[in-house]
Amino acid sequence: MSHKVIFTDSSRLITEAAVRAGADVFIGYPITPANLLYYYASKRFPAFMAAPDEITTLQLMSGLAATGKIPVTATSFPGYALMIESINMACMMELPMVIILVQRLGPATGTATMGAQGDLGLVTGTLSGGMAIPVISVSNALDCWKLTANAVETAVTCRTPVILLTSKEEVMTLGNLDIADLPPIHPAKRKTFQSDGEYLPYDPDEDLVPPFLPVGNDRHQVRLTASTHNRKGIIQNSGKEALGNSVRLHEKILKHLPDFTEFDWDEQGKADVLVVSYGITAQAAREAVKEARGAGHQVSLLVAKTLYPVPPEYFRIMGRHERVIIAEENLTGQFRQLLFGAQCPSSVTGITSFGKMITPETITREVLDHGKSIS
Amino acid sequence: MERVYLNEERLPFCKGCSHTTLSENTDKALQQLGIPLLDVILVTDIGCHGIIDKAFKTHTVHGLHGRSVALAMGITAGLDHPDKKVIVFIGDGGTTIGMQHLIHAAHRNFNMTVVIHNNMLYGMTGGQPSEFTPCGFKTPTLPEGATEPAADICSIVSAAGASYVERVLGIGDFSESLATAISRPGFCLVEVMEICTSYGVKSNPGMKLAKVVEEADLPVKVYADKQITGPSFKPRENTRSLLDLSPEIPVTVSHTLGHPVRIQLAGSAGERVQSAAEQFAISAIRAGLNATKKGSYPVTVGIGFSASDIIISPDEILYTGSPVPDVLIITSEDGLAYARTALDNMQTGLVFIDESLPVPDTKATLIRQPFRETAGAKEAAKYSLTYMLQREGYF
Numbered sequence: 121m122s123h124k125v126i127f128t129d130s131s132r133l134i135t136e137a138a139v140r141a142g143a144d145v146f147i148g149y150p151i152t153p154a155n156l157l158y159y160y161a162s163k164r165f166p167a168f169m170a171a172p173d174e175i176t177t178l179q180l181m182s183g184l185a186a187t188g189k190i191p192v193t194a195t196s197f198p199g200y201a202l203m204i205e206s207i208n209m210a211c212m213m214e215l216p217m218v219i220i221l222v223q224r225l226g227p228a229t230g231t232a233t234m235g236a237q238g239d240l241g242l243v244t245g246t247l248s249g250g251m252a253i254p255v256i257s258v259s260n261a262l263d264c265w266k267l268t269a270n271a272v273e274t275a276v277t278c279r280t281p282v283i284l285l286t287s288k289e290e291v292m293t294l295g296n297l298d299i300a301d302l303p304p305i306h307p308a309k310r311k312t313f314q315s316d317g318e319y320l321p322y323d324p325d326e327d328l329v330p331p332f333l334p335v336g337n338d339r340h341q342v343r344l345t346a347s348t349h350n351r352k353g354i355i356q357n358s359g360k361e362a363l364g365n366s367v368r369l370h371e372k373i374l375k376h377l378p379d380f381t382e383f384d385w386d387e388q389g390k391a392d393v394l395v396v397s398y399g400i401t402a403q404a405a406r407e408a409v410k411e412a413r414g415a416g417h418q419v420s421l422l423v424a425k426t427l428y429p430v431p432p433e434y435f436r437i438m439g440r441h442e443r444v445i446i447a448e449e450n451l452t453g454q455f456r457q458l459l460f461g462a463q464c465p466s467s468v469t470g471i472t473s474f475g476k477m478i479t480p481e482t483i484t485r486e487v488l489d490h491g492k493s494i495s
Numbered sequence: 496m497e498r499v500y501l502n503e504e505r506l507p508f509c510k511g512c513s514h515t516t517l518s519e520n521t522d523k524a525l526q527q528l529g530i531p532l533l534d535v536i537l538v539t540d541i542g543c544h545g546i547i548d549k550a551f552k553t554h555t556v557h558g559l560h561g562r563s564v565a566l567a568m569g570i571t572a573g574l575d576h577p578d579k580k581v582i583v584f585i586g587d588g589g590t591t592i593g594m595q596h597l598i599h600a601a602h603r604n605f606n607m608t609v610v611i612h613n614n615m616l617y618g619m620t621g622g623q624p625s626e627f628t629p630c631g632f633k634t635p636t637l638p639e640g641a642t643e644p645a646a647d648i649c650s651i652v653s654a655a656g657a658s659y660v661e662r663v664l665g666i667g668d669f670s671e672s673l674a675t676a677i678s679r680p681g682f683c684l685v686e687v688m689e690i691c692t693s694y695g696v697k698s699n700p701g702m703k704l705a706k707v708v709e710e711a712d713l714p715v716k717v718y719a720d721k722q723i724t725g726p727s728f729k730p731r732e733n734t735r736s737l738l739d740l741s742p743e744i745p746v747t748v749s750h751t752l753g754h755p756v757r758i759q760l761a762g763s764a765g766e767r768v769q770s771a772a773e774q775f776a777i778s779a780i781r782a783g784l785n786a787t788k789k790g791s792y793p794v795t796v797g798i799g800f801s802a803s804d805i806i807i808s809p810d811e812i813l814y815t816g817s818p819v820p821d822v823l824i825i826t827s828e829d830g831l832a833y834a835r836t837a838l839d840n841m842q843t844g845l846v847f848i849d850e851s852l853p854v855p856d857t858k859a860t861l862i863r864q865p866f867r868e869t870a871g872a873k874e875a876a877k878y879s880l881t882y883m884l885q886r887e888g889y890f
Contacts, residue, residue: 126741127777127786136737144730145573152794164737166730169572172599176565179558179596183569186556209559232794260813293789293815294773296780299738335536335554336574343548345557354549355557407813477816 123300130264131156131291133302134220134284135164137265141272142307143192143218145169145184147177149199152232153288154222157194165192174199178206178219185215186344188334190276190308194220197239198229207246207281209346211253211369214322214330216275216282216310218268223287223399225475234475235288237399237449243283244428244458249366252373254278254380255428257285259402261297264290267382267425269305274380276308278372279329285427287400287449289477313340320351322365328372374429382425385437391418393490394441396434398424398455401447401478408483417491430459438468443490447471447483500525500532500553507546513665513689514544514612521582521610524673535580538567540593542586543619544612561585561593568596568605572728580677581606587613587627590648594626597648597684601655604681606725610673611648612665614689615707622694629711633698645711652684653719659683660718664704681723688713750782750890755808758883759820759837761830762876764792764801768826771876772803775884779807782890787815791833800833807889823859824883825849826866826875847883849875862886 135157138146146161149171162168167189171177174195181191195203200221210217221243225234243255256271258264268284275282313319313331319340324330335342343353348362356362384402386409397405402423409421422437438444438459444467446456453470460468471478471486500522508514525535535553539545541560548555558566563583571581590597590611597609615632617623622635626646633640653660658681663669665687676683688708690696699707708715758775762768769790776786784807791802804817819840824847825831831852838846841859848855850865870878884890 121738124738124743125745125780126738127744127773127780127788128741132737132741139734160737163740164734166732166734167728169728172595175562176568176596176599179562179565180569180572182558183556183566183571184573186570187573189573205559206562209562213556233791289789289815293787294776295787295812295815296744296785302738334573335556335570336533336576336579338531338533341533341552341554343555343557345548345555346559347557353555355546403813403815410813476818477814479816479818480814 121299121302123298125296125298127294127296129156129292129294130258130261132160133261133264134268134291135160137268137305138192138218138272139164140305140307141269142276143190143272145189145191147171147180147191147193149174149177149195151196151199153224153235153292154194154196154220156291157220157222161192174202175206178203178210181217182206182210182213182215185210185217186213186335190216190272192218192220194222196222196224197226197242200239200242204246207253208248210281211247211251212346213344214279214369216279218271218275218282218284220284220286222291223285233288235400235449235477237287237401238451238454240285240427240450240454240458243285251370252429254280254282254373255285256282256380256382257398257425257427258290259399259423259425261295262301263425265302270380270382273308274376276310277329277379278376279332280373285399289400321353322349323351324368324372328368328375377429377431380426381431381433383431383433384421384423384425386421388413388418388420391420392442393419393487394422394438394444395419395447395483395487396422396424396438396444397447398427399448401449404478404480405447405483407480408487411480411484412487417488419487424455427455428458434459442467444468445471445483445486445490447478449473449478496523498522500535501550502552504550506550508543509692511692513614513687514547516665517610517612517687518547518550520668520670520673523668523670524677527670527674528678530580534578535582536570537582537584538563538570539584540589541619542588542612544584544586547584561589561591562596563589564593564596564600564609567607568600571606575728577606577680580608582677583607583609585609585611587611587615587625588617591626597652598655601652601657601682601684604656604658604723604725606680607682608676609684611684611686612689613686614691614695615645616691616694618691618694622691622698629707631710632707635694635698638698645713647713649684649686649718652682656723657682657684657719658721658723662686662688662713662715662718664708664715665689666704679722681725688715744777744780746781746783748782748890750784750809752784752807752809752889755806755810755812756822756889757817757820758805758807758822758824759802759817759834760805760824760876760880761800761802761834762826763829764796764798766801766827766872766876767874768801768803768876771880772805774877775880776805776807779890784809784890785812787812789815800829802830802833820844822883823847824879825852826879828852831855847879
């Protein structure tokens, strides 16, 4: 793209990127702070449908995906909570879709107009049984472009719902952007069943993903089901084949994890201290690291973007540092808990915040304190 | 009759259950219409009726309890083809939990035929009453009998605007009713009245289906016959790129700024605070600066405070929060109330405040100006930013 500076919010970038990546229908139910996405989608998507509630939203998306569409929606916690059973269904039916979760302050209705990073525990626990659902988190405007395309491609490639995790501040704040900095996006390619032989809707290829055929096609019968099922799509309570099929849903995500792993790794020489962050707090972390380095301190930075499943690279990077500081805008440090469980190693410190953005100064202070204690 | 759409396996229902009759009637109705096997998409959900999919040779989609109509809406919209017949099997329990989906689908007239297997209780879970359990009808968990009348789904979806609606008894041959519904455009519904052989018959010995239905004042008849064509979902072609719709901001002037400046503008709803802040940020970009802008306001956007945080900087702006602004501009009483936290936090910096407002306690340098009197309430925000810029000369 040629140079052109615009003043935009990232909802515009997410919407445009989703369409360019091949998403072709947006299902919307209004909710703050996701309404800009609804607005832009109503102008840009090839098809747009207003749903009467969020359960219907996910059911509409599933039905559309079953016919070959690539649907997208945007919501925040209250809407996501209503969607959960249907997201489980879409996973079992192996239907591609992207759910943009714009985080706001909870619990419950909380404060609709205040940003937060409080929903990571919710989204990683979406699937009953402990199966993985890809969770991709944006950390700046460029991510909103690139990672939206990544989310669509992952949904199509893996035949799964994908959660694109954002927050109010990320999708509503306006900023200047040179669109020449946005890389081209190509439509996601779908693997379809080409043979004239029998079609088993849940018979995977080597990549653990079954080739797709839409319901209603004239060539082969398609069976989709939310209940535990065999390769034919016939309900089986606890047969080996059926249970193995459910386990495959998890394994296919793990197998494809390297394909959708995204993070920024900014290593500085022999730094002992590593700052880890994601989402809206990543920008404060970037600024804090810049300040600390400007003041003569050695510090490295990991901005995690693929949050779930956790890419193994994160542990390798953290393992190279004496001190790890994980900054995120929720009460208890949900990403830290995802990485280390309930008992965090003594070398890991959390910076958390509830109801207000974490400032760069807070992170810089922590970096400097750790720098002192190490030296 | 020879089966065409059903396979030859024994149907998975209890002996004497009308679900078997209903499945066979559906096969017969489809045969009457001569619909190709793969033009039929059967959508089922949870309840005894839902285990039928394995017996059908059509496309089958088996979803969540009570959500089959919503799922079918997506399928019919995605197919968007009058020859593709989307048939929904749902129970009275599913209709209870998913009634909004039926009303919505009827209201919008999504092309589908919903067949309600109404056996007047939850059969799969032990015989609990549903919204469709008639007054006086007993179930294992309600041995004294229901005390309220059953919901009349045929009247409900007819009122919502459904194209074709009929209630039938689930006895004998009712394939013609099903064929009529399947052949019609729009949202069609056939409610098939049944008695659950496991729980309904045992709890209400000797009771006959026709008598139950008659006493429940649920007439067996056609409720709607309108032939309404459902909506089309043809995709739009060539919608414009959102990047093209966003105007280019060329650099036309220069700036003198050597460091970021965080500005908070606090005023009242309806006084163009957000547009003034946006214009200011765009002006900064025209001067070659980076700029961010975000708004804060109550969910009822037409009343109370309206505030905006603007950052202008010669360098890339990463963190967009403004807990302690360098410059605070207050143009109204609402703005002053909102800006209390910023006023308390500011140890240095500038506070521009409308002259009509009380003088706040602050360690920042206070500049009082008659913004509202000079420019009027609607332009006070814009004027205050212009005044501040002229004084500070950032660009």
